[in-house]
Amino acid sequence: MKITGIELRRVAMPLVAPFQTSFTTQTERDVLLLRVVTPEAEGWSExxxxxxxxxxxxxxxxxxxxLRRFLIPALPARPDAHTTHHALHPFKGHHMAKAALETAVLDAQLRTSGQPLAAFLGATADRVPAGVSVGIMPSIPHLLEAVTEYLHEGYRRIKLKIQPGWDLAPTRAIREHFGPDLLLQVDANAAYTLADAPHLAKLDDLDLLLIEQPLAHDDLVQHAQLAKKIATPICLDESIESAAHAAAAITLGSCSIINIKPGRVGGYLEARRIHDLARAHGLAVWCGGMLETGIGRAANLALAALPGFTLPGDTSASRRYYTTDLTPPFELHDGHLTVPTGPGIGIDPIPAILDEVTTSTEWIPL
Incomplete structure (x- = not known):
């Protein structure tokens, strides 16, 4: 497959409401899109x-x-996803940039051959259960109101962002208000230390699916120690940047669940390796989200349809984050999202909407 050029496009996507975590509050997403152009097809990624x-x-x-200075120039003359992955491997870090380039190449490759991304990855489901991530709220009444609305929309699982001072009380309020049948988990985004273990152990009484990334991203050892001190299953997110990291976490006992984010691990090929590794060792996995537009969401749905994804992920409907998405909106149906079946990621941006939100473009000829 010969690539004639690659477009880097920046778009500004306002969120429907501020999204607060333990490390920041977002009101808008500054999104970098990639468009790989070949004589046969165009591939998109986010x-x-x-x-x-x-x-x-x-x-x-x-x-x-x-991307501009190192990764794009490193592409082989006629790349596919596997040769692209190999060509980018020598460069240290920059997993999100690598994932974007590899995915755009893969999308163009699959559109040329007419194969859906889900089929390429080995997906077995045609729809996936959708969970929703709930940010830190001004008050518990605001939180309960938001969760009520999400459950009314049909979401199958609630993930609550927590931080010191916003953890036990809001989590207990959700559990008491909505009862024991609600699938509920919390996400700390590395806001705690091992010294907080006695405090985090108080979450054990709330029957949570998991606590996500309670400690620092680079500390698998202390996560393993924490796992011995609390009963709530530990899920790792920021700590897992590759299949090698996942293998180390499994060996140490640092987690019993893994949140797989393709952008964080360098792309969908590496995400599939982590899925296969976790499944072989009996660990549950689920697909995390980064407030993606429809372009990134479509690809995540293909991944989340693999057989090892046994927990609802963060593949929420488009309107969870955006009033107007870049693509035809993804909508909930009975608490599920449909996996795209068209070639590649199976969806295209809407040109008029794309032009309206674009802040800059750069064309890199090859």
């Missing part, structure tokens, strides 16, 4: 890096820079 290096060391400006 870089999930944020505007600032808060969730991870990566950020949008740096992703665009490393």
């Amino acid at each position: 870089c999930v890096a944020m505007s600032d290096p808060l969730y991870s060391p990566e950020y949008v400006d740096a992703a665009a820079d490393v």
Whole structure:
């Protein structure tokens, strides 16, 4: 497959409401899109890096820079997803930028052959259960009102963002208000230390699916120690950047569940490797989200349809984050989202909407 050029496109996507976590509050997404152009097809992808290096060391400006200066020039003459993955491997870090380039190449490749991404990855489901991530709220009444609305819309699982001072009380309020049958989990985004273990152990009485990334992203050892001190299953997110990291976490006993985010691990090929590894060791996995537009959401749905994804992920409907998505909106049906069946990621941006939100474009000929 010969690539004639690659477009880097920045778009500004306002969120329907502020989204607060333990490390930041987002009101808008500065999204970097990639469009790979070949004589036969165009491939699209979305870089999930944020505007600032808060969730991870990566950020949008740096992703665009490393793509422009190093990753795109390293592409082989006639790349496919596997040769692209191999060509990008020598460059340290920059997983989100690598994932965006590999995915756009893969999308063009699959559109040329007429194969859906879900089929390429080995998916077995045609729809996936949808969970929703609920940010830190001004008050518990605001939180209960928001969760009520999400459950009314049909979401199958609630994930509550927590931080010191916003953890036990809101989580207990949700459990008491909605009862024991609600699938409920919490996400700390590395806001705690091992010294907080006695406090985190108080969550054990609330029958949670898991606590996600309670400690620092680079500390598998202390996560293993924490796992011995609390009964709530530990799920790792920021700590898992590759299949090698997942293998180390499994060996140490640092987690019993893994949140797989393709952008964080360098792409869908590596995400599938982590899925296969976890499944072989009996660990549950689920597909995390980074407030993706429809372009990134479509690809995540293909991944979440693999057989090892046994827990509802963060593949929420488009309107959870955006009043108007870049693509035809993804909508909930009986608490599920349908996996696209068209070639590649199975969906295209709507040109008029794309043009309206575009802040800059850069064409890199090859």
